[in-house]
Amino acid sequence: MLVSRGEDLGDIRIDVPYQLITVLSGLYPWVTEGKIAVLCRRCDEKALAEIIKRGLMDEKRIVKIGLACTKEQIAECRCADPVPSEVHIGEQGRPVEKDELMEKLLKLSSEERLKFWVAQFRKCNKCFGCTISCPVCFCDECVLEERTFVAEQGIPPGLSFHLIRAFHMSDKCIECGECERCCPGDIPLLTFRKMMARDMKDLHGFVPGDAKTISPLLTTLEDELLEGECDER
Amino acid sequence: MTGFNPTILAFCCNWCSYAGADLAGVSRLQMPPNVHVVRVMCSASVKPEYVFKAISQGIDGVLVLGCHIGDCHYMTGNHRTAKRIPVVRKAIHDLGIDERRVHLDWVSAAEGEKFQKVVTEFVNDIKKLGPNPLRGVRF
Numbered sequence: 001m002l003v004s005r006g007e008d009l010g011d012i013r014i015d016v017p018y019q020l021i022t023v024l025s026g027l028y029p030w031v032t033e034g035k036i037a038v039l040c041r042r043c044d045e046k047a048l049a050e051i052i053k054r055g056l057m058d059e060k061r062i063v064k065i066g067l068a069c070t071k072e073q074i075a076e077c078r079c080a081d082p083v084p085s086e087v088h089i090g091e092q093g094r095p096v097e098k099d100e101l102m103e104k105l106l107k108l109s110s111e112e113r114l115k116f117w118v119a120q121f122r123k124c125n126k127c128f129g130c131t132i133s134c135p136v137c138f139c140d141e142c143v144l145e146e147r148t149f150v151a152e153q154g155i156p157p158g159l160s161f162h163l164i165r166a167f168h169m170s171d172k173c174i175e176c177g178e179c180e181r182c183c184p185g186d187i188p189l190l191t192f193r194k195m196m197a198r199d200m201k202d203l204h205g206f207v208p209g210d211a212k213t214i215s216p217l218l219t220t221l222e223d224e225l226l227e228g229e230c231d232e233r
Numbered sequence: 234m235t236g237f238n239p240t241i242l243a244f245c246c247n248w249c250s251y252a253g254a255d256l257a258g259v260s261r262l263q264m265p266p267n268v269h270v271v272r273v274m275c276s277a278s279v280k281p282e283y284v285f286k287a288i289s290q291g292i293d294g295v296l297v298l299g300c301h302i303g304d305c306h307y308m309t310g311n312h313r314t315a316k317r318i319p320v321v322r323k324a325i326h327d328l329g330i331d332e333r334r335v336h337l338d339w340v341s342a343a344e345g346e347k348f349q350k351v352v353t354e355f356v357n358d359i360k361k362l363g364p365n366p367l368r369g370v371r372f
Contacts, residue, residue, distance in 0.1 A: 160285045
C-alpha cells in the first residue's frame, strides 16, 4: 500500500506479505523527489544495506521504520537474526538458532542429499518467482534467462538453474525467505540459501547484510577491491 | 570400477596453463586421454556457470587451471578464481555431489610435468569416485 503525506492510513497491514524492498526497488527510479519511508524488518534492513553498498540507492532518501517480526514469522523463516536495529512497531521476538531441515540434510550421505534435492528441484516450473521477488537480485541482465546456461525450453530447468542462483546469492542473500514463500512448488529454497550462507561464513568469514563489508568475491586475496576487469556485482 | 572412462573438462588459461599443457604434449609426457582442454583467456573467465552446467549435464570432473598467484597476465584475475572456486565446490557439495569433482590448481607455462601430474592424479581420483551421479538423471 502506498501512502503519501496527509493521507488516511486506513487499516494498514503490518504483517508484510511481500518483500517490501523488492517493491521499493521497482518504485525507486520513479520517485525522484523527497524521501521514501519503508517498513523494515531486520532482513529488509540487510537487503537495503546490500543495495546501498552497491550504489543502487541513496541512503539519505530512505527512511526506515523498524518492524519487529512476530513469533510465527520468525518460525517460518527459521530466522536467526529477527530484531531490526530500531524497533518502532511490534515486539522483539526470539531468534531461532537451527534450521532443522538443514541439520537433517547435512547428516545424510551425499547420495541421499542429491536424491532429496533432485526430487525437490523436479518441482521447479521455472516461473522465475524466486528471482523476481528477491530483494537482492539486481543484475541488469539475468544469466538464468540466457540459453547458454539454462535450456530455453522445457521444464523443469535442470540443476544448473538452481546452482547458478545459489552461487549468485551466496554473497548477498539476507535470508528473508521470500523465494521459498512464493515458490509454487514449495521447494525449500531458504534451506539451500542457509547452507550456502554457512559455507560463505566458513570459507571467507563473510556474512551479508552489512553496509561496511565488501563481498569477498569482489576482492583480491589481500582483501583489496578488484579493479573493474569484469562487470560483476 | 573397471571400464569406467571419466569425461573431464579442463579449463586452461591462455597464458600459463595452456602453454603448460602444450609443453607437456611437446615433451611427450604420458597422461590419460580423458581430458578435454578448453582454452580460456584467464582462469577468472571461467564463470561458475560453466562449471555448474558441466556438472549438471553429467561431466565427471572439472579442472580449472590458472597461473600461479602473482603471475596472472591480468594482475588479479586468478585471485578472483581462487575466491570463487571454493564457493562453487561448496555449492555442489550442498547439493550432494562430491566436491572433489571440481579441482583448482596453478600450472605455469614451464610446468609441463606438473600438468601431467595434476591431470593424472585428478583422473585417478575421479575413477575412484565413479561416474557423475547426475549422468543418468533426466529432468
